[in-house]
Amino acid sequence: MKATGIVVEYNPFHNGHLHHLEQSRVKTDSEVMIAVMSGNFLQRGEPALVDKWTRTKMALNAGVDLVIELPYAFATAQASDFAKGAIFLLDALKCKSFCFGSEEGSLRAFLHTYELLTENEASYNLAISTLMKEGISYPKALNEAYKLVSKDVSVPLVDLSKPNNILGYHYIEAAQMLHTQIQPKTIQRVVADYHDDAKASETIASATGIRKILFDDNDLSAIKPFMPTTSLDALNEWQSTADSFGSWERFYPLLRLIILRHTKESLAQCAEVTEGMENAIWNAATTCITFQPFMEKIKSKRFTWTRIQRMLTHIYTEFTWKQLREIELPTYIRPLGMNQKGQAYLQSIKKDLQLPLVSRVAASKDNKLLQLDIKAANLYYLGLQSSYGQQMVGSDFRIAPIRI
Amino acid sequence: MKATGIVVEYNPFHNGHLHHLEQSRVKTDSEVMIAVMSGNFLQRGEPALVDKWTRTKMALNAGVDLVIELPYAFATAQASDFAKGAIFLLDALKCKSFCFGSEEGSLRAFLHTYELLTENEASYNLAISTLMKEGISYPKALNEAYKLVSKDVSVPLVDLSKPNNILGYHYIEAAQMLHTQIQPKTIQRVVADYHDDAKASETIASATGIRKILFDDNDLSAIKPFMPTTSLDALNEWQSTADSFGSWERFYPLLRLIILRHTKESLAQCAEVTEGMENAIWNAATTCITFQPFMEKIKSKRFTWTRIQRMLTHIYTEFTWKQLREIELPTYIRPLGMNQKGQAYLQSIKKDLQLPLVSRVAASKDNKLLQLDIKAANLYYLGLQSSYGQQMVGSDFRIAPIRI
Numbered sequence: 001m002k003a004t005g006i007v008v009e010y011n012p013f014h015n016g017h018l019h020h021l022e023q024s025r026v027k028t029d030s031e032v033m034i035a036v037m038s039g040n041f042l043q044r045g046e047p048a049l050v051d052k053w054t055r056t057k058m059a060l061n062a063g064v065d066l067v068i069e070l071p072y073a074f075a076t077a078q079a080s081d082f083a084k085g086a087i088f089l090l091d092a093l094k095c096k097s098f099c100f101g102s103e104e105g106s107l108r109a110f111l112h113t114y115e116l117l118t119e120n121e122a123s124y125n126l127a128i129s130t131l132m133k134e135g136i137s138y139p140k141a142l143n144e145a146y147k148l149v150s151k152d153v154s155v156p157l158v159d160l161s162k163p164n165n166i167l168g169y170h171y172i173e174a175a176q177m178l179h180t181q182i183q184p185k186t187i188q189r190v191v192a193d194y195h196d197d198a199k200a201s202e203t204i205a206s207a208t209g210i211r212k213i214l215f216d217d218n219d220l221s222a223i224k225p226f227m228p229t230t231s232l233d234a235l236n237e238w239q240s241t242a243d244s245f246g247s248w249e250r251f252y253p254l255l256r257l258i259i260l261r262h263t264k265e266s267l268a269q270c271a272e273v274t275e276g277m278e279n280a281i282w283n284a285a286t287t288c289i290t291f292q293p294f295m296e297k298i299k300s301k302r303f304t305w306t307r308i309q310r311m312l313t314h315i316y317t318e319f320t321w322k323q324l325r326e327i328e329l330p331t332y333i334r335p336l337g338m339n340q341k342g343q344a345y346l347q348s349i350k351k352d353l354q355l356p357l358v359s360r361v362a363a364s365k366d367n368k369l370l371q372l373d374i375k376a377a378n379l380y381y382l383g384l385q386s387s388y389g390q391q392m393v394g395s396d397f398r399i400a401p402i403r404i
Numbered sequence: 405m406k407a408t409g410i411v412v413e414y415n416p417f418h419n420g421h422l423h424h425l426e427q428s429r430v431k432t433d434s435e436v437m438i439a440v441m442s443g444n445f446l447q448r449g450e451p452a453l454v455d456k457w458t459r460t461k462m463a464l465n466a467g468v469d470l471v472i473e474l475p476y477a478f479a480t481a482q483a484s485d486f487a488k489g490a491i492f493l494l495d496a497l498k499c500k501s502f503c504f505g506s507e508e509g510s511l512r513a514f515l516h517t518y519e520l521l522t523e524n525e526a527s528y529n530l531a532i533s534t535l536m537k538e539g540i541s542y543p544k545a546l547n548e549a550y551k552l553v554s555k556d557v558s559v560p561l562v563d564l565s566k567p568n569n570i571l572g573y574h575y576i577e578a579a580q581m582l583h584t585q586i587q588p589k590t591i592q593r594v595v596a597d598y599h600d601d602a603k604a605s606e607t608i609a610s611a612t613g614i615r616k617i618l619f620d621d622n623d624l625s626a627i628k629p630f631m632p633t634t635s636l637d638a639l640n641e642w643q644s645t646a647d648s649f650g651s652w653e654r655f656y657p658l659l660r661l662i663i664l665r666h667t668k669e670s671l672a673q674c675a676e677v678t679e680g681m682e683n684a685i686w687n688a689a690t691t692c693i694t695f696q697p698f699m700e701k702i703k704s705k706r707f708t709w710t711r712i713q714r715m716l717t718h719i720y721t722e723f724t725w726k727q728l729r730e731i732e733l734p735t736y737i738r739p740l741g742m743n744q745k746g747q748a749y750l751q752s753i754k755k756d757l758q759l760p761l762v763s764r765v766a767a768s769k770d771n772k773l774l775q776l777d778i779k780a781a782n783l784y785y786l787g788l789q790s791s792y793g794q795q796m797v798g799s800d801f802r803i804a805p806i807r808i
Contacts, residue, residue, distance in 0.1 A: 253794065257658055257786040258665070260779065260797070261722040286782070289794045318665040375664065378690070382661040385789075390657065390693045393664070 001345050004030035005090030005098040005182070007070070007083075007171065009038045011048050011207050012235055013058035014227040016101075016190055019204075021063055023187045024099035032345045034066045034093055035059055036086045037336065038075035039373055040246070040380035041317070043082050045309025047246035047380055049211060050238040051392070053399060056337035060404045061230035066342030067402075068093065069334045071369045072376040073327045076313050081327075083170035088178055088329050094349045097183035100171050103162040105188025110165075113150075113158045114172050120149045137304050139166075164189055215247065243386035248309070251383035252291040255316050259285040262315075271314040271324040275302065281311070316383070317376050323368075331369050334358040337402030361396050405749050408434035409494030409502040409586070411474070411487075411575065413442045415452050416639060417462035418614055418631040419607050420505075420594055425467055427591045428503035436749045438470045438497055439463055440490045441740065442479035443777055444650070444784035445721070447486050449713025451650035451784055453615060454642045455796070457803060460741040464808045465634035470746030471806075472497065473738045475773045476780040477731045480717050485731075487574035492582055492733050498753045501587035504575050507566035509592025514569075517554075517562045518576050524553045541708050543570075568593055619651065647790035652716070655787040656695040659720050663689035666719070675718040675728040679706065685715070720787070721780050735773050738762040741806030765800050 006024055010017060025033055037059065039052045048055065056067045074085025090098050104110065117124055127145035132138065146160050158165045172184050190204050205213070205226045213222050220239065224232055244250050259267065259281060267278035280298040288294035298308060314320075333355050338346065350357065358364045361374060374396045381392040410428055414421060429437055441463065443456045452459065460471045478489025494502050508514065521528055531549035536542065550564050562569045576588050594608050609617070609630040617626050624643065628636055648654055663671065663686060671682035684702040692698035702712060718724075737759050742750065754761065762768045765778060778800045785796040 253786065253789065254658065254661055256794075256797070257783060258662075260782050260786070261662070261720075286798045289791075289797075316665075378664050379661060382657065382664070385657065387693075390660075393660070393693075394690045 001031045001341075001348060002029070003032035003034050003093065003095045003345055004028040004185075005034045005036060005093065005095035006064075007086040007090070007098070007100065007167075008035045008059070009042050009048070009207070010035075010055045010059055011038075011042055012050065012210065012227065013055065013062055013231040014205065014207060014210055015203050016206065018062055018228060019190055020099075020101045020187055024185070025063075027185055027187060028097045028099055030096070032065045032341055033063065034068065034090065034095055034342070034345075035064045036068050036070045036089050038070050039072055040377050041072060041076050041313050043075060043077070043079070044306045045076060045311070045313045046248060047251055047313075047383055049214070049245045049247070050235065050242070051246075051380065052336055052377070053395075053402065054234050054238045056402050057404075058228075058231045058234045060337050060339055060402065061234070062228055064342075066093075066338045066345060067336045069336050069373060071330055071332075071334075072317070072319070072372045073324070073369055074330065076310055076319075076376075077324075078307075078310070079167055079170045080173065083167060083174040084178065085330050087171055087174040087180065087182065089333065091175075091178065091180040091182045092330070092333060092353065092355050094352065095182055097185055098171065098175075099185040099187060100164070100168045101189040102158075102164045102168040102186045103189055104158045104165050104168070105186060106156065107184060107186050109156045109158045110168055110172050110184070110186065112153075112155045113160070113169060114176065116150060116153060116157065117146075124149050135302055137302055138307070139304055142166075211247075214245070215249075242384055242388045244384050244389075246380060246384060248291045248295075248312070250385065251316065252294065254383055254385070255291075255312060256285050256288075256294075258316060258318075267315065269320050269322070270311065271319045271321050272307065272311045273315065273321075277303070277308070277311060281315070317372070317379055319372065323372075327369070330355065332356045332358045332364060332367060334361075334370070334373070335401045337404070339404050343403065359401055405435045405745075405752060406433070407436035407438055407497065407499045407749060408432040408589075409438045409440060409497065409499035410468075411490040411494070411502070411504065411571075412439045412463070413446050413452070413611070414439075414459045414463055415442075415446055415611050416454065416614065416631065417459065417466055417635045418609065418611060420610065422466055422632060423594050423608075424503075424505045424591060428589070429467075431589055431591060432501045432503055434500070436469045436745055437467065438472065438494065438499055438746070438749075439468045440472050440474045440493045442474050443476055444781050445476060445480050445717050447479060447481070447483070448710045449480060449715070449717045450652060451655055451717075451787055453618070453649045453651070454639065454646070455650075455784065456740055456781070457799075457806065458638050458642050460806050461808075462632075462635045462638045464741050464743055464806065465638070466632055468746075470497075470742045470749060471740045473740050473777060475734055475736075475738075476721070476723070476776045477728070477773055478734065480714055480723075481728075482711075482714070483571055483574045484577065487571060487578040488582065489734050491575055491578040491584065491586065493737065495579075495582065495584040495586045496734070496737060496757065496759050498756065499586055501589050502575065502579070503589040503591060504568070504572045505593040506562075506568045506572040506590045507593060508562045508569050508572065509590060510560065511588060511590050513560040513562045514572055514576050514588070514590060516557075516559045517564070517573060518580065520554060520557060520561065521550075528553050539706055541706055542711070543708055546570075615651075618649070619653075646788055646792045648788050648793075650784060650788060652695045652699075652713070654789070655720065656698065658787055658789070659695075659716060660689050660692075660698075662720060662722075671719065673724050673726070674715065675723045675725050676711065676715045677719065677725075681707070681712070681715060685719070721776075721783055723776065727776075731773070734759065736760045736762045736768060736771055738765075738774070738777070739805045741808070743808050747807065763805055 040048050059067050127148050128141045131141035143161050210223050264278045264282045284294045284297035378393045381389040463471050531552050532545045535545035547565050614627050668682045668686045688698045688701040782797045785793040
């Protein structure tokens with residue numbers, strides 16, 4: 001069976017995701033679609049709207065055949081490590097190709113860009129570090145440096161100021177660096193701008209836009225046009241049992257407690273906390289009662305909002321620089337759910353897998369990366385501050401991969 | 405002006421405390437009554453019912469002239485260190501005497517007991533450690549060892565199985581060990597048994613008993629007979645602003661979060677966590693949704709309930725063995741409140757004080773012990789999980805000593 005991989009967060013699953021899924025299947029002519037999906041914390045350094053099980057259900061109901069958890073250490077990492085973890089897993093799962101959504105839409109442009117930056121690596125990196133010394137953020141420095149090295153190039157290149165293009169670039173880089181045979185493909189996103197919080201069309205809105213509508217209106221019917229019925233049903237079911245959606249606004253009282261238990265010195269040991277941000281974070285926590293003012297207080301032109309949120313995620317989960325530095329590649333394949341086709345595929349490749357297949361976490365509970373996933377899941381549930389959240393602690397040990 | 409010191413928690417202030425206060429003043433013929441009072445966490449390893457400012461108001465309204473905070477590191481310590489911190493402060497405050505309530509009531513018995521145990525220190529300690537190796541708790545071992553060394557003694561001795569007698573013993577020991585001139589006095593408690601949770605009389609109940617009534621009935625009118633009106637008023641005011649009373653039941657979801665952020669190894673670095681208790685605590689937190697079952701799961705005949713609660717307090721406040729071992733004696737005098745007489749007294753001794761007087765914490769914010777007090781206060785307020793609690797974070801910097 002021919003399988004294609006996609007890298008997803010599905011926070012929540014919407015019509016744009018459905019389009020990507022269906023087009024990926026067509027474009028690659030694949031029987032099996034495998035999604036590597038983040039757990040309860042996401043790459044933007046945020047708790048997910050709903051837990052990984054609910055998002056797995058959304059994925060399966062929409063036609064994904066097999067959902068594999070991207071371990072916490074990669075799911076919450078900067079783009080290059082996020083991509084490395086995801087592509088490594090898709091390759092380990094014997095996918096023939098992976099297909100990512102991008103603002104660009106043409107693979108050629110990505111390959112040209114990868115070639116250009118590899119050839120000019122030294123001057124590109126020098127430009128980045130020079131620019132960062134002026135106090136601008138990493139993504140801005142990347143962008144400026146990219147303009148410099150690409151200014152006289154005639155072949156089509158990717159606009160690396162677009163978030164999905166950046167991720168796509170890193171997928172291609174990861175596939176190269178890991179010496180995989182997996183074939184990259186790309187599909188143009190139907191929502192042009194990830195940050196777009198307006199309704200792009202009658203039926204398509206970005207996940208960010210959907211979450212904004214949901215939190216602003218506090219009404220699931222407002223997001224109904226933008227997602228399959230099965231996704232909406234899953235959100236409805238979550239709301240009725242879990243009592244609250246995951247967000248930093250919701251988690252903030254706990255994050256605040258955690259920050260104020262730290263000294264500034266010990267805060268600086270949390271992964272990604274750097275350049276005196278421990279002071280800004282600690283000071284803001286002493287005075288700010290809600291999340292938005294807290295973020296306004298600590299934001300800095302040196303760091304993107306996303307990067308700061310990743311610091312907060314690692315503070316919240318007690319994930320340290322030391323742990324971050326020890327991480328190399330995923331060390332297991334953990335299915336969160338599958339349909340019959342996904343199950344048959346997994347059966348067919350089982351004997352050739354180079355990584356252990358973790359269906360019951362109890363059997364692999366000494367695996368350090370897996371312990372992080374379990375811990376992050378537990379802390380996510382406690383962050384919900386609801387009776388359901390309290391009950392879901394330890395659920396990784398109780399919930400078997402979902403089968404539909 | 406002649407001053408006498410008392411060591412209090414006032415959790416909450418009740419008629420038995422009033423009796424002790426008035427009798428202490430009479431017995432010592434003192435003009436000024438100074439209370440060294442715990443902050444927001446108590447010696448039994450619990451969050452206080454109401455914060456230190458509310459308890460200070462109760463004390464002042466009942467006739468205490470000056471309230472001084474016993475720093476967190478001593479307020480939540482085992483009896484000998486608790487006593488050492490308190491007596492050191494009363495001595496530093498130039499008190500001529502201190503007067504403690506005890507089940508015993510006769511100072512002579514305390515002095516005899518102190519003499520006996522000092523003379524037989526080696527055999528007493530040997531007996532304790534031998535008994536503890538059999539797996540019984542420290543207080544039980546003390547008690548058994550005490551029976552051994554006192555069995556042929558004819559002078560009156562103190563029954564060291566009673567909690568206030570134990571504390572009293574440690575006050576006397578501290579006064580001796582610190583080479584103070586401060587005179588000990590004792591008054592028999594009108595509630596015979598600290599652990600008594602029934603109503604001992606129409607107007608007297610222990611603080612433990614009062615808290616039990618309060619939490620069981622959830623009705624302040626039920627405890628009205630047992631306390632001065634001003635105390636009840638203060639509790640009423642607290643309830644209407646703070647929304648909840650401090651208790652482990654209330655704090656448990658946050659404690660659980662904190663425990664599950666730890667590894668078992670790092671839990672063992674929290675003060676007082678010893679002998680594999682980190683495993684018991686971590687495992688119980690993964691499964692227990694409320695505090696009582698959690699405690700039932702980790703209780704052990706090696707440790708008293710109180711000792712386990714102290715472990716939890718230190719886990720909650722991130723207070724480590726390393727910090728505990730570095731602590732020697734209080735390093736400042738922090739008034740929480742005073743009446744005019746207390747203020748005049750403080751004025752009169754001010755120039756002779758050996759310790760800095762901290763009226764504004766901002767000026768002493770680098771003091772490590774004071775940082776612990778501020779942190780413990782903040783975490784207490786966050787533990788309340790109410791809007792008031794969120795607002796009270798940092799209040800140590802904003803609230804001046806109360807004056808009435």
